[in-house]
Amino acid sequence: MALPSYAGPLETFWYYAFRAFCGLVFIFLISPLLIIIPLSFNIEPYFSFTEGMLAFEPDAYSMRWYKEFFTSDRWMNAIQNTFIVAICSTILSMILGTLAALGLSRSELPFKGLIMGLLISPMIVPLIISAAGMFFFYSSLGVSQSYLGLILAHTALGTPFVVITVTATLSGFDHNLVRAATSLGATPTYAFFKITVPLIMTGVISGGLFALMTSVDEVVVALFIAGAEQRTVPMQMWAGIREQISPTILAVATLLVCMSILLLTTVEYLRRRSETIRGITPQ
């Protein structure tokens, strides 16, 4: 959308004003993520820039809060809990979600709309309502304040992402490939693992990454149904922000931003790979 050569002065003005506005919006989007990085190296226990930091004095910067983070039992324990819960719930989501997506892609499935609606409902219902409902129900079952309860809850919240991504991958899936394999003598199981699985794998993995991210970042449900034993990183951050704001949180936040960059790259890579495999021109 380059500025056309016939543009008048007003149009030229609008062209640059528009770009400047977009630039500001991009700054608005990204600056909160960047600002925490230098702040996390603050030597003082404050949430704001000190004069020394602004003058770029090396003394004003330190790894203090990272050290505190990596030596704190609470945080390390929280990381461990987060990973236990996230990994278990992601694996469960991937298995259950992929099976369901395979079923949903069959035209013979009755009540398809209703089933799809139910399966993705955890994504639509506001988290505070899910949390409230789960709090009552899981307590009465005796699984609240346990790893099991938290894993079940996070699995329920994560599966819609797997269902949707795998269903989307299957929508471009050429069933003739499976028919061809079977007609050439492959058993249905063999055809499934040799033809279907490799083609839907990218969908399964990116759905799984969404589910992983949901669990790693989830705090509302965790606050309601996890006990002190299952304290996760987001719960610890929540407590930290509410009680005393220490730059340790910013150190954690910086690490989490790095993690999102990593995840974003992976998902983007998978998306392009999937398009290449399915014969869509990569964009």
Added chain:
Amino acid sequence: MMTNTVEAEGQLTPEEQKRLTADMHRSLRRKKFRALFLVAPLLIFIMVTFVAPIVSMLYRSVDNPQVLEYMPNTSAALADWDGKDIPDEATFAALVTDLAEGRKNHTIGKAATRLNYERSKMRSLITGTARKAGRLKPPYKDKVIKIKAGWADIDTWKIIKRESKSLTASYYIAAFDMETTPDGEIKMLPEKERVYFKMLWRTIWMSVLITLLTLLLGYPVSYLLASLPMRTANTLMILVLLPFWTSLLVRTSSWIALLQGQGVINDILVWFGLVNDDSRLSMIYNATGTVITMTHILLPFMILPLYSVMKTIPPSYMRAARSLGATPFTAFFRVYLPQSVPGISAGAILVFILAIGYYITPALVGGQTGQFIGNMIAYHMQGSLNWGLAAALGVILLVLVMGIYALYSRIVGNNNQMTLR
């Protein structure tokens, strides 16, 4: 129709035809079961871990076991009371039995708390009487009234009778800022005491404001992204996707660092001399903080659907309009904007649904004036422990969201849900 063709060719007898149809039905049924079999594990899982909790919450919002369970004799004695006069000695005897029993089992407090929702002072009335109930000798009526004069008030009894039913609408009545008078009339609370309706209203209008802001900021950016060459657009898209993938709490804490009194933005304003050092702006722990932070958090949810719709609008349409003599503004408003409406409505409804159910961000940056209805639900879940009211507020919010979602799926269809949350 197909059978007709087959018959016309004369290759199948009626029996063969019947058998063929039966075979086909059987095979179809088998396929149906196979599909169901694949979906079943997740369906059962979601039913147990997600749908059942929501349904149990629905039930809890009307469930009313306390009075019936913990004051069984009084409830029974009041069953055929006509409500005209203070009940007779037998009812008072039942009351004393319940209170003494309830105090011994530590259950009377639950009934007292329940009745206190209907009318304050009920708790002290009941627990105060219960403390002495064990030592009372018949006749009870006058002695009980002597302990607490509230028992001579006919309304006390009317409320107990009303709440000794196992289902109640009173949590919903409270959630709509209404009350039931002892005579069973439902009326609005006085203006000053209306809390929830105000909160719901504030949640709605702040969500609308956030939606409009995300649209205002997101539309130009999506337009730019959709019209740039692919490579540049993909690079800029990272600036949208990175916040999208970053933890909610990270972004919220970063906004605290930016907006607080001694924060980065105030520092910059002071440094430029736009604001005095002693009159720094308060941009956080109030409604402003909630709006800014949530606009940032929800902006990608506006940009992504807008972008995906704008991507499908051929740029040649605008060029055609221009070449036919339209000014850039006419071309935009008459040609481009109408075609981007599906994206606007999808993004707006998505952002609005997400905003209205928020809890974490308002709780951290909202202070007194930036709280949402979700915070009220959390407060009644964890603070006041009035679970019935929390459930009723939850159901109202759920109905609201589901209504808007139905609208959303109508507009967008079922294939664009990836961008949710």
